[in-house]
Amino acid sequence: MAVLTHKSLAAQDHELSESDKQLKLLHEAGLTPFQDKLTDSGLFPLKPVELDIFQINMGKMCNQVCKHCHVDAGPDRKEIMTRETMLECLDAIDKTNCSTVDLTGGAPEMNPDFRWFVEQLSAKGKHIIVRCNLTIIVANKKYNDLPEFYKKHNIEVVSSLPYFSSTKTDAQRGDGVFEQSIRALKMLNAVGYGVEGSGLTLNLVYNPSGAFLPPDQSELAGTFHSKLKDRYDVVFNDLFAITNIPISRYLQYLVASGNYEGYMEKLVNAYNPVAAANVMCRNTLSIGWDGYIYDCDFNQMLDLKVAAKGQHLSDFNATELQERSIIVNQHCYGCTAGAGSSCGGTTT
Amino acid sequence: MKTYYDPEDLKKFGNISDFQPELGKKFFDYYGSVFADGALTKREKSIIALAVAHAIQCPYCIDAYTEDAMERGYDEEQMMEAVHVAGAIRGGASLVHGVQMMNKYKDLSM
Ligand code: SF4
Ligand code: SF4
Numbered sequence: 001m002a003v004l005t006h007k008s009l010a011a012q013d014h015e016l017s018e019s020d021k022q023l024k025l026l027h028e029a030g031l032t033p034f035q036d037k038l039t040d041s042g043l044f045p046l047k048p049v050e051l052d053i054f055q056i057n058m059g060k061m062c063n064q065v066c067k068h069c070h071v072d073a074g075p076d077r078k079e080i081m082t083r084e085t086m087l088e089c090l091d092a093i094d095k096t097n098c099s100t101v102d103l104t105g106g107a108p109e110m111n112p113d114f115r116w117f118v119e120q121l122s123a124k125g126k127h128i129i130v131r132c133n134l135t136i137i138v139a140n141k142k143y144n145d146l147p148e149f150y151k152k153h154n155i156e157v158v159s160s161l162p163y164f165s166s167t168k169t170d171a172q173r174g175d176g177v178f179e180q181s182i183r184a185l186k187m188l189n190a191v192g193y194g195v196e197g198s199g200l201t202l203n204l205v206y207n208p209s210g211a212f213l214p215p216d217q218s219e220l221a222g223t224f225h226s227k228l229k230d231r232y233d234v235v236f237n238d239l240f241a242i243t244n245i246p247i248s249r250y251l252q253y254l255v256a257s258g259n260y261e262g263y264m265e266k267l268v269n270a271y272n273p274v275a276a277a278n279v280m281c282r283n284t285l286s287i288g289w290d291g292y293i294y295d296c297d298f299n300q301m302l303d304l305k306v307a308a309k310g311q312h313l314s315d316f317n318a319t320e321l322q323e324r325s326i327i328v329n330q331h332c333y334g335c336t337a338g339a340g341s342s343c344g345g346t347t348t
Numbered sequence: 349m350k351t352y353y354d355p356e357d358l359k360k361f362g363n364i365s366d367f368q369p370e371l372g373k374k375f376f377d378y379y380g381s382v383f384a385d386g387a388l389t390k391r392e393k394s395i396i397a398l399a400v401a402h403a404i405q406c407p408y409c410i411d412a413y414t415e416d417a418m419e420r421g422y423d424e425e426q427m428m429e430a431v432h433v434a435g436a437i438r439g440g441a442s443l444v445h446g447v448q449m450m451n452k453y454k455d456l457s458m
Contacts, residue, residue, distance in 0.1 A: 208418070
């Protein structure tokens with residue numbers, strides 16, 4: 001298991017574990033309101049397009065405590081989705097035409113009902129994505145067969161690897177994480193994941209280990225492909241370059257390192273209207289561990305529930321949600337900087 | 349404390365056009381073209397700029413191109429190697445003049 005070097009902000013009782021404190025800080029920066037930028041781009045109020053992805057956060061529990069984690073996840077977080085809420089998710093999914101269910105966390109695999117839930121989704125014929133942190137596969141014997149399980153349900157595995165070396169990876173994700181991630185990647189490759197012609201997709205996610213914007217996604221993908229192949233004989237499909245969103249632990253890092261103002265300015269200056277038109281909240285709904293509905297996983301962490309009467313799965317109303325306006329705030333600048341950023345990488 | 353160099357001044361670089369708009373514009377147009385993708389990529393130009401910034405020891409350029417290189421996916425090892433390239437060229441440039449010194453020495457010697 002990755003060496004635990006930090007506690008979650010919640011366990012530290014840190015003031016930035018509270019969403020209203022984060023929002024207050026984001027406003028104190030005195031930058032152009034994101035809403036004004038959207039208005040200038042003719043995009044305010046921001047409206048959904050056709051719903052395609054159900055992103056379900058299965059809980060805040062994780063075997064890692066990454067410095068940049070926007071979920072403030074960790075082993076000390078016990079909030080996880082119950083089977084009852086999963087059943088509500090399944091009902092809600094049936095009321096939509098979404099093609100994809102994207103499972104995230106925390107480490108979704110740590111939820112005791114994870115496999116059961118995947119089986120239900122698989123039976124519905126949905127495309128399933130699991131955001132796997134890699135180290136979970138080698139964290140405990142009971143997880144060693146995850147690659148086989150993913151394969152059985154033809155799950156798309158999306159995994160974070162901030163760099164093809166241990167220094168940057170471990171600095172962000174914890175001591176020993178790089179070595180364990182490479183071991184897990186080899187196990188995924190061994191069952192066919194990322195291997196050409198296997199039909200099993202393994203995508204990697206890069207996000208900057210610090211207060212800077214991500215490089216060009218396709219250039220970086222080329223470098224990752226050749227370095228991971230040459231150094232570790234590891235293969236994968238695509239690389240998604242993601243911008244760090246200034247909330248939760250990443251926000252705390254920015255403040256503590258004196259990079260907060262500079263980073264926010266950088267995001268605002270890099271605002272790209274094309275990226276703004278393609279933000280992921282437009283075709284996604286995000287579900288929290290407790291069944292509340294959000295526009296995206298970031299809004300979820302800021303406790304900004306959807307602007308609709310039915311804010312919980314128990315009152316799920318697909319038509320009403322389709323007509324809602326998406327709640328935007330200053331953190332949204334992270335999605336619209338440069339080439340744009342989403343859970344699937346750049347958006348332009 | 350008053351200093352000659354203020355990191356905040358980097359953001360005001362564009363202001364040089366206030367005193368001479370025409371030449372300022374020409375310079376920034378030229379600068380933009382130089383750093384666009386060409387026979388060399390933007391990414392390749394970024395690491396060259398980082399090395400040159402060290403050779404000319406411009407603190408603004410070092411700040412700007414350190415960040416730029418990071419945002420183009422270079423790591424610390426690659427960036428330090430670029431600084432060594434600057435160091436090697438600078439050191440070499442001094443040392444190769446040693447030949448001139450030797451020539452003159454020999455001219456003046458019996
Ligand atoms: S970033 Fe992912 S792996 Fe890291 S602590 Fe957060 S949920 Fe866990
Ligand atoms: S942070 Fe969420 S709501 Fe804001 S633009 Fe990004 S995806 Fe949309």
